[in-house]
Amino acid sequence: MFSSLGQTMESPNYTNLDPAMFFLLGIPGLEQFHLWLSLPVCCLGTATAVGNIVILVVVATEPALHKPVYLFLCMLSTIDLAASLSTVPKLLAILWCGAGHISAPACLAQMFFIHAFCMMESTVLLAMAFDRYVAICHPLHYATILTDTIITRIGVVAMVRGSLLMLPCPFLIGRLRFCQSHVIPHTYCEHMAVVKLACGDTRPNRVYGLTAALLVIGVDLFCIGISYACIAQAVLRISSREARSKAFGTCGSHVCVILISYTPALFSFFTHRFGHHVPLHIHILLANVYLLFPPALNPVVYGVKTKEIRERVVRVFQRGKGAGFKTSE
Numbered sequence: 001m002f003s004s005l006g007q008t009m010e011s012p013n014y015t016n017l018d019p020a021m022f023f024l025l026g027i028p029g030l031e032q033f034h035l036w037l038s039l040p041v042c043c044l045g046t047a048t049a050v051g052n053i054v055i056l057v058v059v060a061t062e063p064a065l066h067k068p069v070y071l072f073l074c075m076l077s078t079i080d081l082a083a084s085l086s087t088v089p090k091l092l093a094i095l096w097c098g099a100g101h102i103s104a105p106a107c108l109a110q111m112f113f114i115h116a117f118c119m120m121e122s123t124v125l126l127a128m129a130f131d132r133y134v135a136i137c138h139p140l141h142y143a144t145i146l147t148d149t150i151i152t153r154i155g156v157v158a159m160v161r162g163s164l165l166m167l168p169c170p171f172l173i174g175r176l177r178f179c180q181s182h183v184i185p186h187t188y189c190e191h192m193a194v195v196k197l198a199c200g201d202t203r204p205n206r207v208y209g210l211t212a213a214l215l216v217i218g219v220d221l222f223c224i225g226i227s228y229a230c231i232a233q234a235v236l237r238i239s240s241r242e243a244r245s246k247a248f249g250t251c252g253s254h255v256c257v258i259l260i261s262y263t264p265a266l267f268s269f270f271t272h273r274f275g276h277h278v279p280l281h282i283h284i285l286l287a288n289v290y291l292l293f294p295p296a297l298n299p300v301v302y303g304v305k306t307k308e309i310r311e312r313v314v315r316v317f318q319r320g321k322g323a324g325f326k327t328s329e
Contacts, residue, residue: 052080
């Protein structure tokens with residue numbers, strides 16, 4: 001099946017394709033491994049769904065966890081679930097049976113949602129850094145600064161920011177003509193992968209895409225860095241070694257999530273634009289790592305490193321077992 005599919009796709013024009021359709025090629029050069037690659041994708045997709053749903057259920061059902069840090073975690077879990085739904089089903093269809101056909105409107109919608117959700121996640125990670133800054137540097141004012149109203153507004157800002165920054169991209173791509181090829185050498189409708197297929201002037205698309213990425217990644221990482229610099233300065237003033245260790249420990253989960261989220265994102269961003277000698281399949285694998293690993297690992301990190309969540313998860317499952325035994329009796 002894969003060999004015949006690969007032969008069909010060898011022509012870059014793929015002339016039998018409807019002009020209103022695109023074709024997602026998957027991972028060029030690794031077509032023979034698509035079925036094997038679907039196994040980790042399926043595992044990561046399942047882990048994303050299970051882990052983030054558990055986080056949402058545990059926080060929702062435990063009043064003791066109705067605190068800003070856990071409400072931000074719920075925002076992160078919701079965004080991760082939505083981003084996974086935007087990518088994993090189509091990715092598995094491509095890897096399992098080569099079902100790469102996607103209509104132009106669906107491609108633009110997928111592009112919008114994937115990139116918008118990534119921007120929303122970055123905003124929430126920045127908000128979580130601000131939460132840690134207030135908790136450690138201004139603990140007496142924590143409850144008055146991070147009120148329910150402020151948390152709600154931060155959530156709305158994250159949604160609006162991601163949506164507005166991505167909104168021009170589908171329109172900028174809609175003005176382009178795709179006169180050469182409709183075959184996208186990628187597993188999803190990534191912005192630059194689609195732009196590279198167009199004939200004509202694509203500079204506005206390239207400039208806007210780069211500007212939006214820098215505004216999000218650059219600005220958010222800079223602000224997160226400032227937050228943690230202030231945190232480190234405040235913690236190092238504490239005389240007690242135990243208190244210092246405890247203060248730094250409260251930031252451990254968030255730091256791990258930042259590394260998990262931004263490291264593959266930066267690798268993907270820079271190799272896509274400046275790594276001209278990097279093989280295409282490496283570009284695409286990095287882009288998929290960026291989308292698949294953080295949503296699956298974020299709940300694990302918070303579950304392992306956060307005592308409150310760990311205890312509540314155990315309690316929720318114990319309740320479930322107890323209810324099951326009572327029902328069976």
